Structures are given as structure tokens and as C-alpha cells.
Amino acid sequence: GENVEQxxxxxxxxxxxxAVIKCTYSDSASNYFPWYKQELGKGPQLIIDIRSNVxxxxxxxxxxxxxxxxxxxxxHITETQPEDSAVxxxxxRSSGNTPLVFGKGTRLSxxx
Amino acid sequence: xxxxxxxxxxLIKTRGQQVTLxxxxxxxxxxxxxxxxxxxxxxxxxFQYYREEENGRGNFPPRFSGLQFPNYSSELNVxxxxxxxxxxxxCASTEGGQNYGYTFGSGTRLTVx
Numbered sequence: 001g002e003n004v005e006q007x008x009x010x011x012x013x014x015x016x017x018x019a020v021i022k023c024t025y026s027d028s029a030s031n032y033f034p035w036y037k038q039e040l041g042k043g044p045q046l047i048i049d050i051r052s053n054v055x056x057x058x059x060x061x062x063x064x065x066x067x068x069x070x071x072x073x074x075x076h077i078t079e080t081q082p083e084d085s086a087v088x089x090x091x092x093r094s095s096g097n098t099p100l101v102f103g104k105g106t107r108l109s110x111x112x
Numbered sequence: 113x114x115x116x117x118x119x120x121x122x123l124i125k126t127r128g129q130q131v132t133l134x135x136x137x138x139x140x141x142x143x144x145x146x147x148x149x150x151x152x153x154x155x156x157x158x159f160q161y162y163r164e165e166e167n168g169r170g171n172f173p174p175r176f177s178g179l180q181f182p183n184y185s186s187e188l189n190v191x192x193x194x195x196x197x198x199x200x201x202x203c204a205s206t207e208g209g210q211n212y213g214y215t216f217g218s219g220t221r222l223t224v225x
Contacts, residue, residue, distance in 0.1 A: 006154075032212060043116075043202050043216035044155065089154050099145060099168055100214065102154030
């Protein structure tokens with residue numbers, strides 16, 4: 001089955017700097033890669049996703065890149081703000097009814 | 113548009129007891145998945161329901177069971193609770209069995225003592 005590794009487990013950046021979180025996956029059939037943000041006491045919130053037919057997707061300060069050959073994808077947050085502080089999870093899913101498989105999460109702290 | 117709502121928000125049970133957790137899916141969503149999130153870990157897939165039938169199951173024992181109702185709301189039942197069942201239980205819904213764009217609820221925090 002699918003296995004998703006996520007790095008780093010913790011990340012601290014200064015406000016205004018960029019943050020990058022990386023994930024690798026094992027199943028070459030995986031074709032959907034969402035990123036979730038989880039704040040304390042809340043459920044994960046989808047912030048951006050990418051499908052395997054594109055290599056990059058942007059939404060304001062957030063971007064995701066996908067390298068299918070290397071089986072890795074990354075989340076890029078530019079101009080970080082204190083409200084970006086949260087735990088971020090990557091996930092991967094192959095076709096059909098297979099479920100999302102999550103990484104273990106990255107705790108991002110943005111220092112003002 | 114309403115989101116995914118879960119109840120209760122917190123629950124304390126004794127080892128060996130049974131528990132039922134409830135989830136109302138987002139309007140228009142007919143697919144519901146349940147996940148278990150241990151402290152400091154990513155969510156782990158328990159099972160999924162599509163149009164009232166289970167159509168996927170993770171590596172969880174049979175004492176974890178579920179239901180989906182005609183209005184697409186769902187229940188997660190856990191029998192013979194164990195201490196390791198203490199976790200945040202998350203419900204997520206999506207539309208049309210597509211398995212894209214899951215919307216998560218805020219979860220039920222279950223503590224087994």
C-alpha cells in the first residue's frame with residue numbers, strides 16, 4: 001500500500017520568510033496530493049491540492065509542486081505570517097476508492 | 113453551505129465500554145470517511161461509506177464498525193474500548209465518490225481510561 005513520508009517534523013521561520021515542506025510517496029499509481037492545515041482543536045482544513053497531470057499549482061502565497069518521476073511533492077508558503085503557524089499534513093491517494101494516506105505532519109511556527 | 117459537524121466534541125469512556133460517534137456530512141456530499149488521529153500523528157483511515165455501503169476499510173479490527181444513513185450522516189461505533197483507542201476521531205465528506213476535496217469535521221476527542 002501507499003506510504004507517505006513528510007519532512008521536516010518541525011519548522012520555525014521568521015515572519016516574512018518562506019517555508020517549504022516536503023513529502024515523498026511510494027505508490028506510483030497515486031494521482032491526487034492534497035495539503036491540509038490543522039490548527040489546535042480543529043480538524044484538518046484543505047489548503048491546496050494537485051493532481052498528477054500538472055507539475056505546479058499556486059494559490060496566492062501557497063504553492064505545491066509535484067515531481068512524479070521522483071515521487072515527491074512539496075508545499076511552499078511565501079511571506080509567512082503568524083497565522084500560518086499550525087500543523088501541516090500532506091496526503092496521497094491513488095485511483096478508485098482508495099483512501100487518503102497522510103504524512104505524520106509538520107509543525108510550522110512563524111516567529112513575529 | 114454547512115460544513116461537516118461531529119458530536120460529541122469530547123468523550124471519556126472506561127476500558128471495555130462501547131462508544132458511538134456521529135457525523136453530519138457537508139450538504140451535497142454522499143461519501144463519508146472516518147479517520148483516527150493519535151496525538152502527534154497524521155490521520156489513519158478507518159473506513160469509508162458511499163451511498164450507505166462500506167466501500168473501503170483500513171487496518172482496524174472488526175470492533176470498529178460504522179453506518180451511513182439515507183441522509184448521508186454517519187456513525188462510528190467502537191466496541192470493547194482499549195486504552196490505545198484514545199485519539200481524535202475525524203469524519204470527512206466528499207461528493208460523488210470521487211475521493212477528491214475531502215472536508216473534515218473538527219473531530220471527537222475520545223479518552224479511554
